[in-house]
Amino acid sequence: MAETIIFQSLPARPAPVNTEGLVPWVKNNLFANWQSTLTTLIVGGLLLFYIPQFINWAVLTATTVPNADACRAEGVGACWGVITEKYRLIIFGRYPFEEQWRPLVATILMVALLVMSCTRMFWKKWLVAVWIVVLAAFFILMYGGMFGLTEVQTDRWGGLPLTIMLATLSIVLCFPIAICVALGRRSNLPAIRTFCTIYVELIRGVPLISVLFMASFMFPLFMPAGVTIDVLIRVLVGVTLFAAAYMAEVIRGGLQAMPKGQAEAAASLGLSYWQTQFKIILPQALAMVVPGIMNNFIGLFKDTSLVYIVSLYELTGSLGLALNSDADWRPYKLEGYLFIVAIYFAFCFAMSRYSLWIEKQVNKSKLR
Amino acid sequence: MSVAPRTPPAKRDWSWRSQAFRGLLYQIIAVVIIGGVAWWLATNTAENMRVRGIKSGFDFLTQPAGFDIGESLSKFDSNDPYWKAFLIGVSNTLRVAILGIILTTILGTLIGVGRFSRNGLVRGLCQAYVELFRNVPVLLQLLMWYLLFTEFLPDVTEAKRIGDIYLSKGGITFPKPIWETGHLFGVAGLLAGCVVAWFYRRWARSKFEATGQVRSMFWVPVAIVFALGVLGWLVGGAPSQFAVPAKGEFAVEGGGALTPEFMAVLLGLTLYTAAFVAEVVRSGISSVARGQSEAAQALGLSKGQEMQQVLLPQALRVIIPPMTNQFLNLTKNSSLAVAIGYPDVVSISNTALNQTGRAVECIALIMLVYLTTSLLTSFFMNWYNAKSAIKER
C-alpha cells in the first residue's frame, strides 16, 4: 500500500481586485456602466441643485422668532416662528392653557405604555394591569373632576393626545371584536359565517369617512329618546368598528396559515372548541401576524386625522384652529403643516421600523 | 367475506347534546340577538325622526338641489334635481379615481422597479420616496397640495405663463383640441390599429411557434396602433384647431382647465398610493425564488426572456391582489376630497344632507356607491385568483 500523502492546504489570500469598501461600492453602484454613470450625473446634479436651496429656505435663512413681522422681512426663508408662537395650541388643541401639563403627562404615560407593550421583556401577565392603570390615569388626567383637578369637557380635548388616544383605544377595543369575527368567518355554522362575512365586507367596502358621518349624524338617531352620547365616544365607536373589520382579516390570515394538524391534535387531546382556539390556535396565529397588526395600527394612526372632518380637533384640526382665524400667521400655514408632518412621520416611521424588526423575529422563529 | 356497500343512515341525531343541535341553537341565538339589536335601532330611529319631524324616503332626489357644483362633466345649475347632482358626484369620484389609478400604477411600478436598480442613487431615492410618502396621512398631503396650489401660485390676473399653459390660483389652463368630425377618423384609425395589432400578435405568435423566429410582441403593435391613428387623423383632414387660452381682464379664458381642487386630490392620492404600489411591486418581484432566475439563466434565456417568461408571470400573481387592494384604497380615499371642496360623491351627499336633513338616505347613498365598486372588484379578484392559482396538489 502506498504511503499516505498529508494534505497541505494552500493558504487563503485576499482577492486580487478589491471588491469591498467605499471605492468599489461607488464604482459598482454609481459608475458601473455608461447608463449608470449618466443616471448618477443627472440625478446627482438635480439633488445638488435642489437640496441646498431647501436647506437655505428651511435652515439658513429661516427665523424662529415668534413675530410675524420678522417673518415678513425681505429675504427670510421658512418662518418657524409660527411654531414657537403656536405650538401649544397645535399640540394640545383647545385644552385650557394652564392645565396643559395634564395632557402632556397623560400622553407621555400613554406613549411609554405603547413602547413597553412593544418590548418583549414586558410581555407578562401584569402588562394587562399596567394597561388598565395607565388608561385610568389617562382619563383622570384628561377629564379631571377628581383629586382636585378641574373638569375639562371632552369637546376641549384636542391635538396629539386626542390622536394617540383614538388610535390606541380603538386598536385595543377592536381586538376582541376582531377575534370573534375572524373565528366566526371560519366557523362551520352558516348563519354565523354569513353575518361575519357581511360585516367585514361591508365595512371594508366603504370609506372611513362614511362611517364617521354615520357616527356623527346617524348615531344620535339610533339611541332611545333622551339618551345623548358624547361625540368623542361616538367617533371612537365608529373607528373601532371600522378597525375591527380590517383586524379580523389580518387575524383570519394567521388562522388560515395554521396547519390543520394543530387543531386536530388539540381535539384528539379532548380540548373543546374554545379551549382549542384560545390555548392552541390563537396564540400561535396572533404571534404570526404581529407585523400585520402593527401595519394596521400605523394605518389607524394616520386615519385618525380624518376625525377633523367631523369637527374633532386632533393634530390637523388644531392646526386649522390655531391659524385659520389669525390673519398674521395664516400665510405661514405651510410651516405649520410641515411641523405636524414631522410629528406624524416620526411616529409612523418608528412604528414601521419596529414592524420590520418584529417581522424578522417572526420569520426567524418560523425557521426554527 | 365482504360487506355490501350501503348508504349512510339518513336521520341525524337531534338529541340535546348532539353537535347538530348545538350548532343550530347557536345560530338561532345569533340571529335573534342581531335581529333584536337591528329592530331596536330601527324603532329608535323611527321614533326619533317622528319626534324631530324628520321626513324620510328618497323623494327628495327629484327636488331641485339649489346649489351649484364647481366642476362637472355636464352642465349643472341649481334648479337641477338632487339625483343629477349625485350622478355628477359619482362621475367626479370616478374621474379622479380612474386617472389616479392609471398614474399611480405607472409611478408606483417605476419606483418599485427602481429599488432593484444597479444605480445606488436611484435605489436610495426610491426608498426615501416610499418612506416619506407612506408615513404621512393622506388627508394632510391633500391639504398641503391644496395649500400650495391656492396660496403659492399667482393670482388669476397675474397667471404664470409657460407657452400656452397658464398656472394660477384658479388652476391650470391649457390648449385643448377643438372637436371636429375629422377627429372621428383619427379615433377610427386607433381602433383599426388595435384590431390590426391584435391580428399581428396572433400572426407573430403562430409564426414563432412554427419557425421559432422571434418578432417584437410589444413595440411593433404599439407602432401599428400609433401609425394607423395618425393616418386616420391625416385622412380626416388633419384637424389641428386648438382652443388656446388667453388672459382676459379678470380670468384666463378658453382652453381646457383643471381646478386646483381636482389637481390637489389627484396629485395627493397618486403620490400617496404610489408609495404603497411601489412596495407591492418590490415585494412581488423579490418573492420569486432566487433559484428560478438561476434556472432560467442556466437554460440560456436572455435577461428579457427571463423577465418575461419566468419572473414576471410569477411576480404578477403575487402583485395583482394587493395591487387591486391599493386601487380600492385610492378610490375610497378619494372621499377625502370633501376636506378641500372637490365635488365628489361624498361632498355632494354631505351638502345634500345638510340641506335636507336626510342623514340616513344620504349616507346610504355614499355607502352604496363605494360598496358596489368594492364588491364588483372583489368578485373579479376572486375569479382571477381562482383562475391563475399555481396548481399544487
Added chain:
Amino acid sequence: MNEATDNIIVFDKVNKWYGNNFHVLRDINLNVRRGERIVVCGPSGSGKSTLIRCINRLEEHQEGHLIVDGTELTDDVKAIDKIRKEVGMVFQQFNLFPHLTVLENLTLSPMYVGKMPKKEAEEKAMTQLKRVRIAEQAGKYPLQLSGGQQQRVAIARALCLTPKIMLFDEPTSALDPEMIKEVLDVMVEMANQGITMICVTHEMGFAKAVADRVIFMDQGQIVEQNTPHEFFNNPQTDRSKDFLSKILGH
C-alpha cells in the same frame, strides 16, 4: 495540441473569492475530456457547487482561465450565451417553473433559445420525457409531482437543448431513498450514452458504477483525483481517508 482539443473543459489556475477575503476556489487545475464522467465529492462548504456553477457562469471567477468547449469564459455576453446553450444544469432544489406545465417547462428553452418551432420542440420534449419515463405527466404542473418526478423533469428539461455537458449539483439530496433510485437510474442511462457529465454527489454507488474519475475537494482545492476504484480502495491523502471513513462508516 491534440490533447487541448480533446479537453472540453479546462480549468487553469482558477481562483474565486466571495467578497474580499473569502477564498472559495484556490488554484483549481482541471481538464475534463470529451465524454468523460466525473463525480465531485467533498465535505460541505468545500466549494463543489461553486466549482460547477463557474462552468456555466452562474458564478464568475476572478483569476485564471476557464475554457469550455474552446470558448474562454469572460465577461463577454456572447460567450456566456453560447456556453449556456451547450451546458445543461440540474439543481438540488429542481427549480422547475411552477407556473408552467411540465411540457411548457421543457419547451421554453428550445423555443426561445434554440429558435425551434413549437411542434418540433414539443416532440423533442416528449422524447426526453419518455427517456426519463414520465411522459404521462406532461400536462401537469410541477408542484403536482413527487420530488423524484420533479427531478426527472428537471433532467429532461436540461436535456432538451441537447447539451454537450451536463452538470448535476447534488440532484438526489432533496429526495427520499426510493426516489433517489429512480433519478439515479435515469442518470446512469444517460451516462452510458456518452455525454460529458460532472456530478456533485455523495452517492458512492453511482460513482463506482459510472464515473471515470472521482474528484475530491476540500477547502476550495482539489485534494485528490483518481479512478473510482483507486479512490475508494486506496485513497492517497489523509483528508480523503478521513472523509471516506466518515461517509462509508455506517
